[in-house]
Amino acid sequence: MFNDRTAKFLLLAAMMICVGGAFAPNWIVNQFMFGFSRALAILGLMVLWRTGLVSFGHAFYFGLGAYAVAILDSKFGVSDVFLRLMAGAVVAGSAGFLIGFIMRNYRDIFFAMLNTAISMVLFGIVVKTESLGSTDGFAISASTIFGLAPETKYPLFVIITLVGLTAALLVNFYLKTTFGKLTTAIRDNEIRVEYLGFSVAHAIHLKYTISAILAGGAGALMAMSLGQVDPESMINWTVSGELVFVTILSGPGNVIAPFIGSLVFEILRTYAFELAPQAWQLIMGATFLTIIFFLPGGIWSLIEKLGGKKNEK
Amino acid sequence: MTNKLLKGALGVAAVSAVALAGGIAHAKDAITIAVPSFLTGGAAGPFGIPAMNGAKMVTDAINAGKLPAPYNTKGFGGATASVIPLDEGGGATKQVAEYRNLVEKRNVDAIVGYISSGNCQALAPVAEELKQFTIFATCGTPRIFEESARKYVFRTMGHATADNVAAAMYVKEKFPDMKGYTGINQNYAWGQDSWRDFDLTLQQIMPNTKASGKTQFPKIFAGQYGSEISAMSLDKADLIHTSFWGGDLEAFIFQGNARGLFKKKIGVFTVGGTAAYRLGKKLPNGLVLGARGPYGILVKDRDTVLNNWFVNTYKNLYGTYPSGPAYQYGQAILAAKIAYDKAGSDATNEQLADALRGITFESFSTTIEMKLGNGHQAATENGYGITEYDSENGENVVKDIKFYPASCVLPPEGQNSVDWIKGGMKGAKC
Structure with a gap:
């Protein structure tokens, strides 16, 4: 599990980031927390994308994770970071497992739109329900770690980095197993996969559930690092679109890509917002088009090119 | 290569030396004020842009020392302020992230603005956590100062309770025969609070x-709002209350007007003021119109030096009369100046907050008493009028304007709005 290039690089990078974070100014620590939280969801979408499936509704799981944290906090006063993370991942994962029974039968645009539909149902329910915070959402109290309330954000930053590392290692490992290798096989030819003796439906169901768990965890971490949830920023279709945007920006080449892509996205957005308060969306859109036209493999393909394919798994 | 490196290093050193020197200097010559408002989306045109215009106009006038007396001193405690405009769109969560960037990355000195109650409610605890001097200009939910005590956050205008208690009183005065009422309000803090206060007051x-x-x-x-308009047309109630604002307000007026909704029912628009200048002839006659206080069209003809300056300067600069948001952002900037003048341009966030807490000052259109929420929440009069199109001059006017004093439409210090109204509005001096 730890003896390929990617795993070694991940371990080294995580260590350096954790150390560096202790000296970095607050706003950079924030960018890393937001970026790495989102990267978890991108990791899941990447697994789906390798299978040839694009979901335009993963804000459903992202939002479930975030709202699980918010409701645990506001109704039950749970503030432990690990309980919150578990809750987000378990709620989203169970929902993903159940919905997976339907989703595994659909492909292409039908898969994408059915996911959107489900996410918009949740969005509608939350927006209309005053006890779920309607459009305002909830403020989330600071997270505690085993009963201790840290003074700075640094401990949460380390936890997010380590969770990201663990998820990346696990997904990297999974993609190397037989079941994991079915991803590209399914994309290329489903019938052949069936003839090899594997159930395509089962394989897709598993990947879908994995992506739901990851998106739920991402939502939970994002809610904790931001300290606020609202449906517009957590469940709306624009959030699903954002997740797909970052997935394409990152590229499907390697499990490291989602982390780099998410960071680039956060920093890009911060500066676009700062430099062009009236036209920041234009900058984001232009970047997206540039990536699609010139870097269809995402940022990762650029890294591969520069590194002479050294990092390829 | 080494040459380049050397040059780069020298450059960095020079820049840091300048930065260091800047950091040591005492009384500041320049401050930065972040002004968030809606710059994208449906609320930008009717609300966000006039608000930003008002803030910029007043800041420029203060920098040049051109405001009428007693505010004719130059600058903010002598310092020149630059405005950093910021988009308020995208939801409360995004605003929380951006607020942190403003404080931790861009190191702004003061933050003045915010229109949406949802944003203010999410940001108040963050401002307290970061100990950042912040003035909310327009947002209206009473919960901000009623739910917990604030130290660094202020609001320089009245809250939703004043708007809706005044609306109910105006309705009682002008439409004593009204039998039943309904409402259309946005499903978030602002809409929910507005309806609750209006409904509870009428019950009383x-x-x-x-x-x-x-x-x-x-x-x-x-x-x-097609289905909502259908439902309300069939409703027996003869009055419709709404706290819609910005683009939603205009959309609702267009769609309701096309179906004759306002011919059948009395429309009470607590934030209708912005539509009066923008919609012209398309604004129906006979609407009960508020501007969330003494702002915009309700005070267009108020003859004071400050108000005349505000109306004329705005008209000259932007070609229209100033609506409510322009006044509200303008007076929030003015409050920042007063705080800086008192505490000095190099004041800490604590000193600025101390300077603004509990004071009374003349704003462009009214007197503002920071007397609620431990001196953090303003109390002002509130008024309503009835729309009429003046075909001679080709503009909308508001008739039968009546103002209610702050002590009549706001709860006394320390009392929660809902409890105060439910208890029969004890202590109200009308």
Whole structure:
């Protein structure tokens, strides 16, 4: 599990980031927390994308994770970071497992739109329900770690980095197993996969559930690092679109890509917002088009090119 | 290569030396004020842009020392302020992230603005956590200062309770025969609070009227109200209360007007003021119109030096009369100047907050007493009027304007709005 290039690089990078974070100014620590939280969801979408499936509704799981944290906090006063993370991942994962029974039968645009539909149902329910915070959402109290309330954000930053590392290692490992290798096989030819003796439906169901768990965890971490949830920023279709945007920006080449892509996205957005308060969306859109036209493999393909394919798994 | 490196290093050293020197200097010559408002989306045109215009106009005038007396000293405690405009769109969560960037990355000195109650409610605890001097200009939910005590956050205008208590009183005065009422309000803090206060007040002062069981709560920025308009047309209630604002307000007026809704029912628009200048002839006659206080069209003809300066300068600069948001942002900037003048341009956040807490000052259109919420929440008068199109001059006017003093429409210090109204509005001096 730890003896390929990617795993070694991940371990080294995580260590350096954790150390560096202790000296970095607050706003950079924030960018890393937001970026790495989102990267978890991108990791899941990447697994789906390798299978040839694009979901335009993963804000459903992202939002479930975030709202699980918010409701645990506001109704039950749970503030432990690990309980919150578990809750987000378990709620989203169970929902993903159940919905997976339907989703595994659909492909292409039908898969994408059915996911959107489900996410918009949740969005509608939350927006209309005053006890779920309607459009305002909830403020989330600071997270505690085993009963201790840290003074700075640094401990949460380390936890997010380590969770990201663990998820990346696990997904990297999974993609190397037989079941994991079915991803590209399914994309290329489903019938052949069936003839090899594997159930395509089962394989897709598993990947879908994995992506739901990851998106739920991402939502939970994002809610904790931001300290606020609202449906517009957590469940709306624009959030699903954002997740797909970052997935394409990152590229499907390697499990490291989602982390780099998410960071680039956060920093890009911060500066676009700062430099062009009236036209920041234009900058984001232009970047997206540039990536699609010139870097269809995402940022990762650029890294591969520069590194002479050294990092390829 | 080494040459380049050397040059780069020298450059960095020079820049840091300048930065260091800047850091040591005492009384500051320049401050930065972040002004968030809606710059994108449906609320930008009617609300966000006039608000930003008002803030910029007043800041420029203060920098040049051109405001009328007693505010004719130059700058903010002598310092020149630059405005950093910021988009308020995208939801409360995004605003929390951006707020942190403003404080931790861009190191702004003061933050003055915010229109949406949802944003203010999310940001108040963050401002307290970061100990950042912040003045909310427009947002209206009373919860901000009633739910917990604030140290660094201020609001320089009255809150939703004043708007809706005044609306109910105006209705009682002008439409004593009204039998039943319904409402259409956005489903978030602002809409929910507005409806609750209006409904509770009418229960107190017009106990013979009845609220409809089918009040409408569409999502904020929905833009389409076909089904809600149908439902309200069929409703027996003869009055419709709405706290819609910005693009939603205009969409609702267009769609309701096309179907004759305002011919059948009395429309009470607590934030209608912005539509009066923008919609012209398309604004129906006979609407009960508020501007969330003494702002915009309600005070256009108020003849004071400060108000004349505000109206004329705005008209000259932007070609229209200033609406409510322009006044509200303008007076929030003015409050920042007063705080800086008192505490000095190099004041800490604590000193600025101390300087603003509990003071009374003359704003462009009214007197502002920071006397609620431990001196953090303003109390002002509140008024309503009835729209009429003046075909001679080709503009909308508001007739039968009546103002209610702050002590009449706001709860006394320390009391929660809802409890105060439910208890029969004890201590109200009208």
